[in-house]
Amino acid sequence: MKTNRRNFLKVSTAAGGGLVLGFNWLQACNPASRQVSDAVFHPNAFLKIAADGWVTLQAPNPEIGQGVKTALPLIVAEELDVDWAMVKVEQAKLDTENYQRQVAGGSGSVRHGWEALRQAGATAREMLKQAAAKEWKVSPDECTTEKGEVVHTASGKRMPYGELVEKAVALPVPENPPLKDVKDFHLLGTRIPNVDNPKIVTGKMDYGMDTKREGMLIAVVARPPAFGQKLKSFDDTETKKLPGVKQVVSFDDKVAVLGTSTWEVMKGRDALKIEWTEDDPRETSSEHQKAFEALLKNNSEKPKRDDGKVEEVFKKGNRLIEGTYEAPFLAHNTMEPMNFFADVKENHVELYGPTQLPAHSRKVVSEALEIPEEKIEVGMTRMGGGFGRRLDIAFVVEAAKVSQLAKAPVKVVWTREDDMTGGYYRPAGMYKYRAALKDERLVGWHLQASAINSGNGTRENNFPAGAVQNFRVDYHKLESPITTGPWRAPNHNFIAFSEESFVDEIAHSLKKDPVAFRLELLEDAKQQPIGEVQYDPDRYKAVVQKAAEMAGWGTKALPEGVYQGFAAHYSFSTYVAQVAEVSVQQGKINVHKVYCAVDCGIVVNLSGAETQIEGGIMDGLGHALYGELTFKNGKAQANNFHQYQLMRIPDAPEIEVAFLQNNENPTGLGEPGLPPIPAAVANAVFAATGKRIRKLPFRKSGLA
Structure with a gap:
């Protein structure tokens, strides 16, 4: 049954008795209802309220550790106003008749399901209020809900949801149920343990x-x-x-x-x-590097973005700086092959x-x-x-x-060796940046980029696009039989390193504070935008300022030999800024602490949100320090962890995360914590040593 206005929400009595609410996780529609006695009902996704008061929610999206099996039901439970201790969550099977987006990717589960999930919970809540009001012979407006009960405000009478199920089934479904005000949330934004934690820690979770x-x-x-x-x-x-x-x-x-x-x-x-x-032709990583260098000598036939007159501004005798950044192939290395x-x-x-x-x-x-x-x-x-x-x-x-x-x-x-040598990988790439400077301002920006098999590796509408009068991005795709594909924060994971490192280079060349320089550019994007601006300069500025404040940027006395580096990036509709505190001793980079400010709109589950940001930082840092996979005659030159180094516990820094409070709809969290950290660390290394790291991984930077 395809989703439409009439079957968006269906109410039925299930075989065991109860109120079942099916709802579409992506699209809020006006619901309709029907009563089904003992029929087995497969909704688009469903909420079942049993006569004993238990609420069962199906989790349609795949759970890969990003926490959606907890977060999505939590949104419904908030609007339903139920006691979370009375909620059970079940993993759904694939059902394209009733679910429209059973995907784990793009940090999209919460942001795509937000409105529909809230409506599903709110609709059930309002129907239960109507049932109680009818029982008490009062107006529903005189009733409220609290932790799985309807309360008559004047008399103090209370009735559990379970006792109202059969009465609620017979009632009409409200067209536009009122949603809670954010200030009235009691579940969202708090710390809720992952629903699978008991099974995970006792070894009972099935993989x-x-x-x-x-x-x-x-x-x-x-x-x-x-x-x-x-x-x-x-x-x-x-x-x-x-x-x-x-x-x-x-x-x-x-x-x-x-x-x-x-x-x-x-x-x-x-x-x-x-x-x-x-x-058959078999490729070697050194050949890729030569091919990148050849491609980057020329512009592409059609630029990805072209504002102003870039070539002209680079020929006018303005001060020019440039930097070329390189990224290797990376394996995914999931714990479970x-x-x-x-x-x-x-x-x-x-x-x-x-x-x-x-x-x-x-x-x-x-x-x-x-x-x-x-x-x-x-x-x-x-x-x-x-x-x-x-x-x-x-x-x-x-x-x-x-x-x-x-x-x-x-x-x-698959064995670990199978996966590392025959899977698919984050594509290698090379990005060449040029900047034109005039009167202590950035007046021209040109990126020439190339990567293996990657069709959109530049994110050309991201910052600093919109803030620079003359701005051009060219891209060359290098075809290869080596299989490549999405790797956590696709494209962003390298573009943020190269872009934010180069912004830092420009700031130092202009003798400007790197944070102040970014704020200056963001203000330009707000006041005098050039072309399309796909980010909100004010929200961007807010995380930049918050991270700097958290870290005491420019004001805090740091221990001897410790230096700070800054980076910020916008991905999956989320704004993230980070400050890394770093020391370099005998060529070894030590990351002591990372401060991270995040604007992801409303935080659904604070525990899950922190975990995702912290995990992204660890993942990005570990691969920036050590991650690399090379090929010789088409064969991967590492097949297990003895040849492919990952970050160890002693390498892990202290991490402090702050979420900016606002009432914007939730945005992605599984990936946005990763992209800024390599640049934040590299910029701190420059502050410490005066040496720019332009090639990943850092262990090959020659700092010793």
Whole structure:
């Protein structure tokens, strides 16, 4: 049933008795109602209030650690005015008939669902008030709600929601239920533990790797060892001699070994004798660097943005500065490697496991197997990390194809080495900046950028666009067989480092305080905007000022050898500014503390919000310090953590986060904490040493 005004909200009595409210998580519509006796009802998403007062909420979005399984139901509970202790949350399966956005990506779950979730809770609350008022023979206006009860203000009478369920079902649904004033929130903005915490800390949480089914086989897949190679032939004679190996199947230049235990099939894969083609082009990271340099010698045919007369201002004898910044490939390194379960039968397919794109997974599997989508069921597990890696669905398709070929239920498991050498990656890139300075002002800005396979790697409408009279962005995409894709804060994760580092360079060249210089540019964007400005200069300024205030920028006496660096960035509709306190000792960068100011609108769950910002800072810092994956002849040169360094506990700084208070709708939080931190640290290193870091990771900066 597709969503429309009439089926946006449906009220029914469920099999166990109760009030069920189905609602669309993306679009607020005028609701209608119907009564269903004992029918099983699958709403777009649903709120069930049982006769015992318990509230059950379906969580439709995949949970990858970003906290939406807690945050989305919390929004409904706030408007419903229910006691959070009386709420149960269940993970929904894929249901495109009733959910429109079952996606984990783009920091979008809360901001896309905000209005509809509030309306669902408010509608239920108003119906319960009407039911109580009818029982008490008073006006609903004389009633309020509090923690799962309707209260008659004058008499003090109270009635629990559970006692009102059957009465509420028969009532008309209000067209436009009033939403709470922000000042009346009692759940949102507080600290609410993650609903899965008890299972996580006791080891009872089910992840994809925990999936077990009767008759299930485990499969590992031999994939081309280098990008650009293909399967030529294979001999599985020795593999089939192993007692735990049941089948060997090949598909799409891959060979899968299936059996009853992970260890046996891994040994079986090792026993395969495979010949791979050697005649396809295979690339090396040094070749990419040369290609970037060649591309950046010229402008693109069509600029991504072109304000004013950039070339003219660079030829007028103005003072010029330039800097070229480089970023390597990065692996995602989720704690839980890729895995997925599939059971392909003639009339039904079950897919089950950790994916950030369940609907797209079903679509692509449908096309690959030539099986109609309506015959494919997709269930979602909690994920041991995503970071964009599980937006790729090759591992889902693998499981489906192997199951179809083997005619058995199959769980495909990737090892860490499989994922690091044959997954997909944050693309490498090179960005060349030029600035023209006149009369102590920035009058020209030119970015020439290039990255591997990345179609929109410049964020050309972000700050300082709109603040500079002459502003141009050119982009060159470098095609490569190396698979690339979203990595936490796609594009932003490198553009913020290069852009904010260069802004700092300009400020120092002008002999201006880096914070004051940013505020000056933001004021220009507000008072005299050039072209389109897609950010709010006032909100941007507010986080810049708050972070500087938190850190005592320019006023606090720092310990000897400790220096501060500043950076700010706008991503996923959220404004973030950071100050890093850093020392450099014998070439080693030590980050002691990070101050972070965030404007994400209304904070839904303070605990979850802090966790996301802190996690983003740690992730961004660790990869800035150490992260790098290189390729030689198409083969990744690291296959596990002994070759791919991550940040360790002793590297972790103290982090202080402040959220600016306002009544704006919530915006993204899963990614915006990451982009500014590399630049904040690099700018602090410059303050400490006078040396600019223009190449990631920092461990190769030659500070020693």
